[in-house]
Amino acid sequence: MPNGAQYSQTRGANTEKKTGPGINPMHIHPRPKRSDWAWYVLLLVIFVLFYEWVIDNPRWKWDIVAHYFFAPRVLAGLKSTLILTVLASALGLCIGVVIAACRMASNPVLRGLAYVYIWIIRAIPTLAMLLFLFFLSALIPRIYLPLPFGDANVFDIDTNQIISRFSAAVVGLALYVGGHSAEIFRSGLASVEKGQREACKAMGMSDLRMMWHVIVPQAIRIIIPPLANELITMFKNTSLVSVIGYVELLTTVQLIYSNNFETIPLLTVACLWYLILTSVAMCGQSLLERRFRRGV
Amino acid sequence: MNNFPGAPQASAQPLLQLTAVNKQFGDFTALHAVDFSVEKGDVVAIIGPSGSGKSTLLRCINMLELIDAGAIHFKGEELGSETRGGRRIRAANKTLDRQRRYFGMVFQGFHLFPHYSVLDNVLAGPLIVGRAARKDVIERGIYLLNRVGLADKINHYPSQLSGGQKQRVAIARALAMEPEIMLFDEPTSALDPELVNEVLEVMRELATAGTTMIVVTHEMEFARKVSNRVVLMDGGRIVDQGSPSELFEGSGSARCKRFIDSASRP
Ligand SMILES: Nc1ncnc2c1ncn2[C@@H]1O[C@H](COP(=O)(O)OP(=O)(O)OP(=O)(O)O)[C@@H](O)[C@H]1O
Numbered sequence: 089m090p091n092g093a094q095y096s097q098t099r100g101a102n103t104e105k106k107t108g109p110g111i112n113p114m115h116i117h118p119r120p121k122r123s124d125w126a127w128y129v130l131l132l133v134i135f136v137l138f139y140e141w142v143i144d145n146p147r148w149k150w151d152i153v154a155h156y157f158f159a160p161r162v163l164a165g166l167k168s169t170l171i172l173t174v175l176a177s178a179l180g181l182c183i184g185v186v187i188a189a190c191r192m193a194s195n196p197v198l199r200g201l202a203y204v205y206i207w208i209i210r211a212i213p214t215l216a217m218l219l220f221l222f223f224l225s226a227l228i229p230r231i232y233l234p235l236p237f238g239d240a241n242v243f244d245i246d247t248n249q250i251i252s253r254f255s256a257a258v259v260g261l262a263l264y265v266g267g268h269s270a271e272i273f274r275s276g277l278a279s280v281e282k283g284q285r286e287a288c289k290a291m292g293m294s295d296l297r298m299m300w301h302v303i304v305p306q307a308i309r310i311i312i313p314p315l316a317n318e319l320i321t322m323f324k325n326t327s328l329v330s331v332i333g334y335v336e337l338l339t340t341v342q343l344i345y346s347n348n349f350e351t352i353p354l355l356t357v358a359c360l361w362y363l364i365l366t367s368v369a370m371c372g373q374s375l376l377e378r379r380f381r382r383g384v
Numbered sequence: 385m386n387n388f389p390g391a392p393q394a395s396a397q398p399l400l401q402l403t404a405v406n407k408q409f410g411d412f413t414a415l416h417a418v419d420f421s422v423e424k425g426d427v428v429a430i431i432g433p434s435g436s437g438k439s440t441l442l443r444c445i446n447m448l449e450l451i452d453a454g455a456i457h458f459k460g461e462e463l464g465s466e467t468r469g470g471r472r473i474r475a476a477n478k479t480l481d482r483q484r485r486y487f488g489m490v491f492q493g494f495h496l497f498p499h500y501s502v503l504d505n506v507l508a509g510p511l512i513v514g515r516a517a518r519k520d521v522i523e524r525g526i527y528l529l530n531r532v533g534l535a536d537k538i539n540h541y542p543s544q545l546s547g548g549q550k551q552r553v554a555i556a557r558a559l560a561m562e563p564e565i566m567l568f569d570e571p572t573s574a575l576d577p578e579l580v581n582e583v584l585e586v587m588r589e590l591a592t593a594g595t596t597m598i599v600v601t602h603e604m605e606f607a608r609k610v611s612n613r614v615v616l617m618d619g620g621r622i623v624d625q626g627s628p629s630e631l632f633e634g635s636g637s638a639r640c641k642r643f644i645d646s647a648s649r650p
């Protein structure tokens with residue numbers, strides 16, 4: 089009974105202002121709804137069935153789930169997933185900021201390039217992007233930038249030296265995050281009312297300070313929910329990198345169950361970890377949202 | 385404060401001078417060769433029908449809109465453009481930002497920063513633009529809020545204020561940058577009738593204190609009683625101007641009388 093607790097807390101202090109069940113006989117209670125009990129019954133049914141079908145189901149083999157949950161191989165796969173997620177997010181968000189800035193630039197070359205980037209990233213499946221990157225050395229053996237005169241190069245690198253399973257995975261996912269987050273940033277910044285910019289300009293604020301102090305803090309509220317969504321999607325998309333042979337959490341459990349045929353318990357292990365980490369991300373999201381809700 | 389100390393007759397120049405200012409929006413000409421000048425201490429009321437270019441004129445002065453031809457001089461300094469190799473080009477963004485600080489602007493829609501408290505809104509200019517230390521400007525912020533009668537709302541957020549209170553915060557915010565000219569674009573038009581007077585009262589006090597002001601307004605009472613010059617605009621041109629008594633009490637043009645009659649009707 090959270091309501092009762094709340095009222096009793098305030099009982100000592102200025103009681104004449106507060107009203108509540110135990111205090112004021114004139115208190116108006118919420119109207120009882122006849123349909124409410126049906127939903128509580130439904131909840132009970134859900135609990136019972138969940139227990140019957142999942143928890144108390146010997147075929148789910150919870151002892152094996154428990155055995156593998158902290159198994160070193162699984163934890164190593166989890167670590168790979170986390171490293172991949174963190175690096176690809178960080179790099180991807182940087183790309184996204186740059187692309188969004190180019191999209192809003194006054195220079196048509198920058199705008200055009202950013203538009204083409206977003207167009208391609210949206211169109212190409214992440215899986216194909218990862219494969220292209222991994223096999224880049226077959227397509228472009230050397231990456232170089234020639235000087236305009238003479239035959240020297242500013243740089244000239246053997247593609248094989250920079251493309252590994254790991255770097256291809258990070259870059260592939262980052263390119264994806266970059267394209268999608270750029271659009272999220274752009275629409276978030278555009279959602280801040282035009283008058284805010286005019287108020288800044290009218291007091292002589294530079295564009296950079298206007299962005300940092302006024303526009304971004306207001307846009308962040310709009311940006312956080314879709315961006316969190318995008319990053320959580322990417323977190324699960326890390327499993328795609330198995331196509332180029334990079335071993336992360338989901339690939340690890342697949343490798344394990346292809347040997348011992350305990351498919352469901354091992355998939356359960358992976359999903360429980362995804363569930364836990366997604367919950368952590370969602371907590372972070374609501375903390376951020378609360379932080380930027382000030383004044384609105 | 386004169387930015388052209390070497391300018392020959394700097395003292396003879398008006399504070400602000402617009403010469404043959406043209407502003408286009410695509411094919412549409414919003415300002416036709418407008419000439420206009422303001423002396424220190426002037427309180428200019430700009431009146432005229434909707435769409436006549438009043439806001440555009442104000443926004444050209446502080447370069448929220450950039451003019452297409454003509455010139456704007458502030459104390460002899462050319463605003464928003466410069467001459468390079470015999471050609472006039474737009475001034476650099478940095479120059480525009482510096483020159484905008486000569487003016488403070490109050491908008492019809494307030495445009496307070498919703499994520500800042502009332503005090504932080506007022507301090508936004510000194511802190512973010514002026515890069516002052518908070519402890520050095522906080523007293524001035526409180527003084528300004530006192531001046532607009534809102535010292536008790538310092539820690540409120542804009543969403544917790546009435547329209548009239550918001551507009552008074554916006555006035556204090558503009559004053560905090562110590563502008564030489566205050567621009568008001570219909571500061572009371574978005575307010576409920578009973579809140580108009582508290583804002584006009586603040587503006588009247590500013591005028592009495594000698595603040596140079598250009599006010600676009602539909603408040604004929606304000607134009608008549610507070611301003612020392614009234615400018616009537618129509619179709620992107622200044623069609624009449626003079627002292628309030630000239631325009632309101634007889635000697636003004638027929639067009640002017642017609643507008644004032646229609647605007648003063650309840
Ligand atoms: N950004 C813009 N793009 C195109 N046309 C514009 C723009 N801003 C203003 N105009 C046009 O310029 C003309 C003058 O507009 P302005 O806002 O200056 O009028 P106003 O005198 O302030 O009218 P009101 O009393 O309704 O505010 C109008 O015809 C308007 O449609």
Ligand SMILES: [Mg+2]
Binds near residue numbers: 439
């Ligand atoms: Mg207007």
